[in-house]
Amino acid sequence: MSKSYFDETHCAFGHPKSTFMQWMLTVDHKRIGIMYAVVMFTFFFVAVAAALTMRFELFAPGQQFIDAHTFNQAFTLHGVVMVFLFIIPGIPAVFGNIVMPLMIGAKDVSFPRLNWFTFWLYIVGCIVALSSLFNFNIADGSLVFNFADTGWTFYAPYSLNTDTNVVTTLVAAFILGMASILTGLNFLVTIHRLRAPGMDFFKMPLFVWGIYATAWIQLLATPVIGITLVLALLEKYFGIGIFDPAKGGDPVLFQHLFWIYSHPAVYLMILPAFGIMSEIIPAFSRREIFGYRTIALSSAAIAGVGYLVWGHHLFTSGMSDLAKTMFSFLTFFVAIPTGIKFYDWIATMYKGKIILDTPMLWALGTIITFAIGGLSGVTIAMIGADIHLQDTYYTIAHFHYAMLGGVVFLFFAGIHYWFPLVFGKMYSEAKAKFAFYTLFIGFNLLWFPMFIAGYLGMPRRYFDYLPEFHIYHQISFWGAIIFVSGLIFMFYTLIQGMRNGKPTTPNPWNATTLEWHLPSSPPPLENHTKVPYVDFRPYEYHHGQPVVKFDENMKRID
Amino acid sequence: MSHEYVPEIAVDREGKEHVVQGWQGDYEGGKLGFWLFMLTEVLMFGAMFMTLTYYFTLHHADFIKASSELDRTLGGVNTVVLLFSALTMGLGLLKMRSGDVKGAKLMIWLTILLAAVFLGVKAQEWTNDYHEGIFLGLDSMQAGGGKSFGEILFFGMYFTMTGLHGFHIIIGIGLMLWLLKRINSGKVSPDHHILHFNIALYWDLVHLIWVFVFPYFYMTGAGVIHG
């Protein structure tokens, strides 16, 4: 039995003896991925706590627990942490690191030391973000909660005039953006250079396609927000007047620049998630994926079109009518490649031998929730409807159905799917299924009432509301309670599985892609024993059994 | 990882052998990676030019008026200095690739010298501006301080963008010094010159940005003014 990557590692420099330092300095892509996951989910729970605080406050009209200003800070904290610290590094940083090199038969990413550096850049960004939470008063040693109250969008001119800690938050977002760029760069070079011999682009697993499309967005959209934040800082200190209308600036330009990044960013989140879906559906239907090429190319198409639609966030901001019409028109186009993917997945399941294990349950649940999230998105792409629905709970519900019910659900699906690969152990299937049902019910109870409340006119980011919206907030509250309980139970189940789950074989799901053909589970330090020659498609099943088999030297034996 | 890397061989079903590309010493990968990094710079400066053009559209006459106040002589000198530094950098790389390490080092020193001249000229130019009351943060550069919105925006963006460009020059000098250190310790050699290649690319990019920054700021208001 060879040693797994939990026992051995390569370090960025030196040969430290202690296990702790070995983890801190590791350049091994699998270890880095795990460290990302630990940090990200810690912040995830911070943001969940902020959201739950807001739900408590909104249970009844009027003020109960926190005042209006703290409420503004709470939703900013929730947004900033969820977006910049959790979901943007998200699936690429965790599974892009752990699984992508395995899938293409590489020993590591192209620039392992850069990968190590990127992780620590991300940590620096997290620390700067945390430092913006409080103001430290040296005189009496007190900490005052003074997080930004602008919302995660930092819209000018308010963000330039508020006294809260916007500056440090902007710097944090800039650093995290750089980390994101370097991750994308590393993955692009890896996918272009390190594919196993014989694996052309149309023999790559679809998750790798998702990561590839994502990496382009990380690379080419993130610099725009970086420079926007720098301009905002210069504006704040020198009064150049770039974004402040009192000084001749145009706040609409800030929104343009902000959304040029932040809209592609949502595709940056969803594309690798779709990649996970494309892995799980064929593996648990025991059937070759339907329309491989259309799924692969639709990822590229979503990334491409995703650059061109940012203006639909500006329909009520005073953009010119001509631009509005163009953006509305372009936005509809995003729905086409997304729809193609959905039909392909459903067609894959048709006449398949469907096995309802936990990863498959998550994937199926996501088909429902993301369909609601995606289609409600098409409704608000229409200018007329958007004038009514912009900045209401309808938009909030749409966003969370797409991001939580799409990205995070598929993230969870991926965690359950690759859990045995990473740890070599299995969680309790029954408990994990129970956690799924709890989360699914809680999720719909939490967000669906918001569609109705928003349609009836409940604005977002409001601390208080009219009595007629009481019932919707109450249902949402109970949904939130169920959801958070399910979340805690799910992580409890996973940690239990990690500690004392049953050991598994390297390929417990009978899946076909290369990461399931490793010599041991958890995988050894430099992945596959030998690099295979890839002359097969990624999802070949025959009568419900994988077609491609390897001997211990990664030679095909079928 | 400095240990010598022996590429692996993958064998297909016909028994044919295929060399596996490892991440170690991947020349093409290093080049591709650096180009991708430069694309992020392009996008970053692209967004700044977009901001600039946005306000050029809104404050057309003010921008032309403000542009005509910049010192075209010093700007032109810097353009030529940068042009020659791009030549020395390119020749240095050529010497490195043809095996003349000593000549390559000389050329890098020459490039550093020209970069320092560029920064010196820039500093002189900014000092002159400062004495004329044009600098970030001065009272005369605030709204209501005697200048129109367009002029404040023009000069604000001028300092932002030439400042950021100057920052890239400083980084470039640092990179070249580091490169010299690597050459001296034998880590960069005619057989293994990817670092030199990439730093030369970086220097060309810095030049490339100036190719647009210069005419945009200095030449827009030159000559006969048509409002």
Next chain:
Amino acid sequence: MANHKTVDYQAEKGIYYKVLFGLLALTALTFIQPEMFLTQYTFGMQMLIGTVKAWIILMYYMHLKGEVLIGWTVIFAVFIVVFFFSIVMIDVSNFQYADVSHITSPAQ
């Protein structure tokens, strides 16, 4: 890894000098143009000269000639920048609230 045949310095330096003279000539053109010709299009002409210079630098100094993959990535990035530019410019040049706006003139 040991890459590439070594190059012949004397044979290849010629192209560097040729490019230098080309760029110097274009820089001179930059200065002559606003005084001499097409003066009502100064901004456009300057950007045009800049683009020509940029193209020469990319092709010869940055060795983009013959790079297929890298060439396409550059084209893709430039296309995106151009697209951002054109959309935002379409928006701002159709600005419909100029009459009630304070941002185009200081509120004295």
